[in-house]
Amino acid sequence: MALAVATPALCQPDKSSNVLVERVGETAFIQLRAPSFQALTPRQQALAYWLTQASIAIDPIIYDQLSAYGLQEKRLLEEITAHPKGIDPAAMTKISEFAKLFWANRGNHNELTSQKFLPAFTFDQLEKAALVAQQNGAFQTAYADLPPLKTSADLKHELEPLRASLFDPAFEPMTTAKSPVGGKDTIQASSNTFYPGLSLADLKGFQEKFPLNSRVVKGLDGKLTELVYRAGTPNGKVPPGLYATFLKRANDCFEKARAYAEPAQAEAIGHLIRYYQTGEYAEWVAFGTAWVQNDATVDFDNGFIEVYRDARGAKGSSQSFVTITDQPITTAMKKLAENAGYFEQKAPWDAKYKLQSFKLPVVKAVETLVETGDFSITTIGDNLPNENEIHEKYGSKNFLFTGSSRALDEATGKTAIAEFAAGPAEIERNAKYGTEAGRLMTALHEVIGHGSGKLSERVSGGAQPFLKEYFSTLEEGRADLMALWNAWDPKLKELGLISNQEEVTKAMYDSAALVALTQLRRMPHGDTIEEDHARDRQLIAHYIADKVPGSIEQFTRDGKTYVRVADYQKMRQGVGMLLAELMRIKAEGDYDAIKALVDKYGVHFDPALRDQVLARYKKLNLPTYFAGMNAQLTASFAKNGEVEKVEIRYLDDPVAQYLDYGAMYDRGLDNFSLKPSR
Ligand SMILES: [Zn+2]
Secondary structure, rough: EEOOOOOHHHHHHOOOOEEEEEEOEEEEEOOOOOHHHHHHOHHHHHHHHHHHHHHHHHHHHHHHHHHOOOOHHHHHHHHHHHOOOOOHHHHHHHHHHHHHHHHEEEEEEEEEEOOOOOOOOOHHHHHHHHHHHHHOOOOOOOEEEEEEEEHHHHHHHHHHHHHHHHHOOOOEEEEEOHHHOOOOOOOEEEEEOOOOOOHHHHOOOOOOOOOOOOEEEEEEOOEEEEEEEEEOOOOOOOOOOHHHHHHHHHHHHHHHHHOOOOOHHHHHHHHHHHHHHHHHHHHHHHHHHHHHHOOEEEEEEEEEEOOOOOOOOOEEEEEEEEEEHHHHHHHHHHHHEEEEHHHHOOOOOOOOHOOOOOOOOOEEEEEEEEEEEEOOOEEEEEEEEEOEEEEEEEHHHHHHHHHHHHHHHHHOOOHHHHHHOOOHHHHHHHHHHHHHHHHHHHHHHHHOOOOOOOOOOOOOOOOHHHHHHHHHHHHHHHHHHHHHHHHHHHHHHHHHOOOOHHHHHHHHHHHHHHHHHHHHHOOOOOOOOOOHHHHHHHHHHHHHHOOOOOOOEEEEEEOOEEEEEEOOOHHHHHHHHHHHHHHHHHHOOOOHHHHHHHHHHEEEEHHHHHHHHHHHHHHHOOOOOEEEOOOOEEEOOOOOEEEEEEEEEOOOOOOHHHHHHHHHHHOOOOOOOOOOOO
């Protein structure tokens, strides 16, 4: 389960910093830096190199998962961007800006709001540009499974079917529509390709053999079948499936990485290779089991992991990251984990939902080397694996992406809280303790939030099948509330994890109350929230304001809306009430109750208030969205193929990074020999 960042919405750009390398409209491109890389041994650096190559290898998959047109559009934009010569400069500027946003969001829907964004160029301009690029050598090779486009007729034939997807706002307007309109159900209204052409009614009673990693389609005989995401086994016993090209390439990189990994990590990598070959869930569980018990300095994840993109909550989207442990912060986090049992006992819910014994979670603060697929810089914490059967037995691994939080902080600098804070006390508190509060919130959320609580017999296999499209909102809300609840606990002071408990905790509460207002800027259209983290945050703020009068108050000053925590202890009382209820709902799998709660407090907002928030932000000229730029690792090789040396550098140009990634597949299907580096 991932935790997306809540605070940058309040931040002001700091011009002295240069991690922010590019801005396109509301989106800022920020460098992820990993200074710990220099301290790695050559063997660890070689491991890091091949793991990042595996991450790059799976990157295209998400474009296809989010839209049936994603890969073709990706190739089209990359080929034009790589061959700009002779293209009308005005059109080229617009195409290039759109391409950057397309890469940043892994397609033409905003990754946070799920809403489609449109190009500033016309279809004719696009076609002309593509034809000029083609004359200059574009489209002459295959891109993964897409054939070359040798003639202008080929190119036009390719372009026409992309017209609606790119230019028609009414065509597939959302990646994932959890509250669909216009008579369509949640999967019909979503552009993602988990169930193309199907309705929820079609899926009723259908039992998937590969729930996490397959596309469900209707065959010619009218029966449903699964197209499994898998590479196939070398002996041909298991045939290749969907995404075989990408998974094979990833496996080639994993084979190389395995040679540099310590035995326990090598075992995990072996299971992942097997999983990508066969698609078998048992191998995925074997991977997760080995992976969760391994705490290597150079760590990674790679797979079909989070189910947020599927309104049905079953299909995993492809994602990966490679990280290096940030040692000092990690040591502090370990203390929290060692006391998980203490916090469980002090949780405000019914004793029958309390765990008696704990597997200590692995807690690690990390710097990120690479993030690809459905994983972005705004994910500042992650608790994995998601499989209940693994974390109940072996615990879970908690990542705090300190490299990402640092980059976001540096890029956006001091808060724009002057605009939104209720008063001078909140401004001062945020300046002094805001960063610490944000880090502590993330740590508590991941370390003692998600792992807490015991389920009833009835839902012992996991609450997800019971709570369906509300599960993720509930789970993120529960973890946030555990953080808010425990921030007051004297244990944190005793463990040396908090400087000024009163003020840090108040800063955390200020932010939790205010975010329901400020996050509205991320929903520029409509009047409903789709994204689970955004829903959970509004649920918390609005529920408490409604149930505990005098806790959180909304007021108007000079025609502007503000939010203030009027009484911190009353707010904490509300935190406890909602936390106890969410835990009960999870433990009992009470769908009706979570639906009622989220629909009432977490989904709807006042569009007039949103417009006001947007207008105030517009004046501040802050970025709304953030795209991470990965470090570039370049390896040199000895004659025997061994890695001799790995160098790290930070790119200033998003185009360079994405064209470099795209180039991994421009030699077509027949050539699987690995390009050592570019
Ligand atoms: Zn979370």
